[in-house]
Amino acid sequence: MESKKKVKNIFIQGAISPGFITDCIAKHSSNTAIGGHSxxxxxxxxxxxxxxxVSAIAYSAFEELALEKMHEIREAIFEKYPxxxxxxxxxxxxxxAGEICLFVFTSSAHRKPAIEACSELVERIKAELPIWGKEIFQDNTHHWKENK
Structure with missing residues (x-):
């Protein structure tokens, strides 16, 4: 269990690239105790x-507060799921549009905890983190996105 670790920076400038996602997944192939990923x-x-x-979304955040809250969520999820x-x-x-803006990846010995933890993480991130998106239209006008 990774409890009591330092606050991790979850933010990436711009889109999350397919290569970044691939590398993250590939790093887990040597951990043979893992039986499921979500x-x-x-x-x-x-x-x-x-x-x-909509041609893009411009994301902004109250970074310090978001990272502290994400740390709390992280600790709670590690406590709840193996x-x-x-x-x-x-x-x-x-x-x-078409690019990845959020990547959540969980692993466990069995599939069910990984799936349930991943789902709960996504819902809590959307509901609890001070992150905002401004939708940019093709004509360069914009409006603030409603979080759903």
């Missing part, structure tokens, strides 16, 4: 709002 990837949608298409590891990465700055 992955969630949040992708920016090209929604149509008021007749305009996880081998947990990775959370969230974009800051501009992320274009």
């Amino acid at each position: 992955i969630f990837m949040g992708q920016v949608r090209q929604d149509e709002i008021g007749g305009k298409l 996880l081998s590891c947990m990775h959370v990465h969230h974009s800051l700055g501009d992320v274009s």
